[in-house]
Structure formats: structure tokens, C-alpha cells
Amino acid sequence: MAQDQSRIPKTLYTRKGAGQPVEVLQFSYMSEEADAIAAEIGRRAASGCAWHDIAVIYRQNRLSRAIEEALIQARVPYEIG
Template sequence: MEENFRSTSHILDASNAVISFDPSRIEKTLFTRRGEGLPIEVLGFSYASEEAEAIAREIGRRAAAGAAWHDMAIIYRQNRLSRALEEALLHARVPYEIVGDVGFYQRTAVKDALALLTLSSWPDERQSDEAFRRVANKPARGLGAK
């Protein structure tokens, strides 16, 4: 259970160093036979938007250097990070696909909130008709076609 078949030793050494601070962890040392690999680069950012823009730039740089879009991935642990990443990728015109979740603006709660804002800001506009249909029966009030 300690051998890692995917990562290089640089990655595993860093992982071992981080998890060693967990006093409740089961003692084990991860290892690999894949060699050292490239050194880890640690970057610090003050804001999620800065980090997301740097990621989008790096992906764009790698694509310009010949890397295929489908060979690159961003892995994040918290869904709250997805919004900044999506916005940066959209702004940089980097094609992306979210796997295992839905995009920030595709979430039901976000669509409902935007519909309410649209309806309250522009009640007489054409787009408010769709916004009304989206939120009129939330929470369920028994409104139907009639």
C-alpha cells in the first residue's frame, strides 16, 4: 500500500513531508520506482483570481509549445475554487471540461440567484420572462400551467 505507481519521487517526498505533520496518521512512507521526475515548483498567490490567472497562462503557454489540450488537467480539492478557475480559463480562451461536478454558473443555486437578480433589475425585459419561469415556483407554491 505504500508504493505509488503514478507519481515521481519528488512528488512523494513532498507528500511525505506534508503528511508527517498529521499526529493521527498511520505511519508509512510512500515510494515509487518511477525516478525523481521534475522538481516541484511552489508558487504563492494572495488571491484565488491571481492563482487562476497564472494557471490559465501556464496552460496557454504549454498549448502554444505544442502540448495537447486533452493532456492537461487542473485538480482542485474544493469546489469553491472552480469559479475563479472557470473565469480565468474563459477569459484566456482556454477550452475546458469539468469532470465530476458542474460548472459554477451551471449550478442550480447560482442559476436561481441570477434569475432573481435579473427579474428584480429588469422586470420588463424579455429575459425576465424566462427568469420568472425559473423562480416563480421556488419554493414550490403549487403554480402550474393554468
């Protein structure tokens, strides 16, 4: 039940079928997480995924620099938008 009583009720749905399950990974250090992100992007690009079809969304702004450094080191082209 929603906490906001004035909120308009809605039912979320998708027309697409179930996709791949979400994979949750845990890291002790930001640098490990950033390196894993850069490596995964590299793997996806090597398997044919276009660079412009890949996005990284992060919850904490403090991760941005570590991710950017890992992308530079891995020679992954990127834009910050």
C-alpha cells in the first residue's frame, strides 16, 4: 500500500515477456566495481553489442570518477550525459 494517500493508483505492466533475471554482484571496493563494469562493457562490445547501446546508471555520484578511470584504462569509449 502506498504511503501517499493522494497518489493516483496505477498498475505497472509490460507488453514484453520476462527478460533475463537481474544479476546482483557485491564488491568491497569502488575500484573493483568500476573494473568489473569496464570489463563487462568490453565483453559485450566484443560479442557484437554497439557501444551506443550500453549505459551505466549509478546510484551514488562518488562512483562516477572510479568508473570513468576504469573506462579510460580499459580503452572503452564513453560519454557522460
